[in-house]
Amino acid sequence: xxxxxxxxxxxxxxxxxxxxxxxxxxxxxxxxxxxxxxxxxxxxxxxxxxxxxxxxxxxxxxxxxxxxxxxxxxxxxxxxxxxxxxxxxxxxxxxxxxxxxxxxxxxxxxxxxxxxxxxxxxxxxxxxxxxxxxxxxxxxxxxxxxxxxxxxxxxxxxxxxxxxxxxxxxxxxxxxxxxxxxxxxxxxxxxxxxxxxxxxxxxxxxxxxxxxxxxxxxxxxxxxxxxxxxxxxxxxxxxxxxxxxxxxxxxxxxxxxxxxxxxxxxxxxxxxxxxxxxxxxxxxxxxxxxxxxxxxxxxxxxxxxxxxxxxxxxxxxxxxxxxxxxxxxxxxx
Amino acid sequence: xxxxxxxxxxxxxxxxxxxxxxxxxxxxxxxxxxxxxxxxxxxxxxxxxxxxxxxxxxxxxxxxxxxxxxxxxxxxxxxxxxxxxxxxxxxxxxxxxxxxxxxxxxxxxxxxxxxxxxxxxxxxxxxxxxxxxxxxxxxxxxxxxxxxxxxxxxxxxxxxxxxxxxxxxxxxxxxxxxxxxxxxxxxxxxxxxxxxxxxxxxxxxxxxxxxxxxxxxxxxxxxxxxxxxxxxxxxxxxxxxxxxxxxxxxxxxxx
Numbered sequence: 001x002x003x004x005x006x007x008x009x010x011x012x013x014x015x016x017x018x019x020x021x022x023x024x025x026x027x028x029x030x031x032x033x034x035x036x037x038x039x040x041x042x043x044x045x046x047x048x049x050x051x052x053x054x055x056x057x058x059x060x061x062x063x064x065x066x067x068x069x070x071x072x073x074x075x076x077x078x079x080x081x082x083x084x085x086x087x088x089x090x091x092x093x094x095x096x097x098x099x100x101x102x103x104x105x106x107x108x109x110x111x112x113x114x115x116x117x118x119x120x121x122x123x124x125x126x127x128x129x130x131x132x133x134x135x136x137x138x139x140x141x142x143x144x145x146x147x148x149x150x151x152x153x154x155x156x157x158x159x160x161x162x163x164x165x166x167x168x169x170x171x172x173x174x175x176x177x178x179x180x181x182x183x184x185x186x187x188x189x190x191x192x193x194x195x196x197x198x199x200x201x202x203x204x205x206x207x208x209x210x211x212x213x214x215x216x217x218x219x220x221x222x223x224x225x226x227x228x229x230x231x232x233x234x235x236x237x238x239x240x241x242x243x244x245x246x247x248x249x250x251x252x253x254x255x256x257x258x259x260x261x262x263x264x265x266x267x268x269x270x271x272x273x274x275x276x277x278x279x280x281x282x283x284x285x286x287x288x289x290x291x292x293x294x295x296x297x298x299x300x301x302x303x304x305x306x307x308x309x310x311x312x313x314x315x316x317x318x319x320x321x322x323x324x325x326x327x328x329x330x331x332x333x
Numbered sequence: 334x335x336x337x338x339x340x341x342x343x344x345x346x347x348x349x350x351x352x353x354x355x356x357x358x359x360x361x362x363x364x365x366x367x368x369x370x371x372x373x374x375x376x377x378x379x380x381x382x383x384x385x386x387x388x389x390x391x392x393x394x395x396x397x398x399x400x401x402x403x404x405x406x407x408x409x410x411x412x413x414x415x416x417x418x419x420x421x422x423x424x425x426x427x428x429x430x431x432x433x434x435x436x437x438x439x440x441x442x443x444x445x446x447x448x449x450x451x452x453x454x455x456x457x458x459x460x461x462x463x464x465x466x467x468x469x470x471x472x473x474x475x476x477x478x479x480x481x482x483x484x485x486x487x488x489x490x491x492x493x494x495x496x497x498x499x500x501x502x503x504x505x506x507x508x509x510x511x512x513x514x515x516x517x518x519x520x521x522x523x524x525x526x527x528x529x530x531x532x533x534x535x536x537x538x539x540x541x542x543x544x545x546x547x548x549x550x551x552x553x554x555x556x557x558x559x560x561x562x563x564x565x566x567x568x569x570x571x572x573x574x575x576x577x578x579x580x581x582x583x584x585x586x587x588x
Binding site: 045047048050051052061070073074076078080081082084085087088089093097098100101102103105145 | 335336339340342343346347350351374428429430431432433434435438439440576586587
């Protein structure tokens with residue numbers, strides 16, 4: 001549905017995106033993940049024909065973004081970073097205006113308007129001026145605007161910014177419900193969002209794509225070892241040395257007195273049973289033993305950090321950080 | 334075309350919700366009304382003097398009231414119209430609604446046309462209200478309507494030119510104040526070209542420069558002369574300004 005080939009965008013000397021290539025299938029939801037200034041918005045602006053790329057080619061539904069921009073624009077719903085709302089119009093007037101711009105009229109327009117007002121929960125504010133609405137409502141009006149002509153392709157630049165947690169969940173549900181019938185690209189720097197709604201993640205940093213895969217596979221691929229968190233109530237003094245003797249254990253980090261340990265083992269080898277047996281036989285007071293999977297957050301940090309830091313040696317530190325991380329969203333694999 | 338209508342309707346709606354139109358409209362009508370009052374009272378005083386000296390008076394309202402009025406309204410338009418046009422593109426860029434327009438399936442021609450037509454309609458509305466001045470005068474006196482109608486044609490064309498320059502200035506920046514000042518500057522420059530032209534006199538350069546200024550073309554219409562050359566001047570200047578606007582808006586995408 002969306003095909004991007006080697007696009008580069010330069011602003012004078014500054015290269016915003018550099019030979020970016022990716023594609024989105026019909027009905028797929030793709031997350032564009034990256035720190036601020038990574039080139040997410042630039043890529044989206046090229047796809048929506050707001051600006052042309054310096055080099056390369058992008059097509060949407062088979063139409064070239066540069067040469068057949070009208071055909072592309074008709075098929076895209078776009079929510080920019082700042083919701084493009086006219087403060088002096090009411091929600092209804094605004095949606096009618098946008099609908100007409102996109103070629104809707106008469107009964108079709110009325111139906112589309114009431115569908116989006118309903119879908120985004122704008123019923124109570126539909127007669128109010130957008131200028132008097134809160135940030136969250138404006139964001140939803142912006143989404144309604146992108147959806148009103150029911151486009152096959154949706155491009156959403158940070159769709160959940162400015163919403164409260166309940167609204168965020170609603171919008172994520174909405175995006176999930178669009179999957180299958182719509183191709184969606186959404187940019188975000190909130191990682192759980194990418195894991196929650198997307199089938200595929202593209203991580204972009206410094207204008208380049210540094211990784212592209214499903215959220216699960218990304219975290220698996222970037223792991224060099226399995227990590228296990230272990231908590232003992234009565235660890236003996238030589239516990240670290242004895243844990244190291246278990247077959248498959250590569251390394252042990254830990255905080256002896258508090259009883260928290262982090263074990264690393266070879267990929268694909270589950271050492272939990274051996275560890276449990278050792279701890280129980282010796283009556284060390286085993287109270288926790290769990291596999292830690294790398295969260296997307298770890299992957300993201302790892303990929304977007306500078307090259308010199310990307311040595312295997314820093315793995316342990318990252319792993320320990322994630323072991324302590326309470327927001328561990330990952331699913332054990 | 335329906336999309337241009339949609340845009341025009343939206344722009345007019347935006348104009349009428351903002352206080353700018355009411356303030357600018359009120360000031361415009363007040364100043365024009367005041368100018369008309371001054372010219373009429375002045376003419377009346379002259380008539381009384383003539384009556385006393387000659388016992389009868391033939392006063393030409395066309396010369397004494399309307400020609401003066403049409404000349405003065407130019408100045409008012411120069412000040413008022415940039416205020417009306419300054420928001421057209423600058424505000425869209427500032428509030429990021431520009432992205433909505435540019436990513437909607439609507440051509441740049443249609444966007445520029447929609448912006449221009451909306452402010453032109455607004456201006457014609459204001460101009461229409463000043464029509465009350467000749468209509469009221471016609472109740473109490475006799476004058477020739479023809480030069481008044483050509484004068485209004487001149488004002489409409491002059492307004493269209495001023496507005497197109499204002500639209501261009503608004504496309505150049507996202508700051509409304511800057512947009513207003515750039516259009517003031519451009520309009521004053523065009524005005525002063527007439528002065529430069531008359532300094533150079535009847536030389537080829539002088540004629541070319543005089544032609545470029547709107548002054549002589551407008552004066553012809555105010556005097557009741559409808560000459561194709563003047564109409565061509567206004568039409569081509571308008572097309573040029575709107576074309577430049579199109580290019581400027583298009584080029585912002587490439588930066």
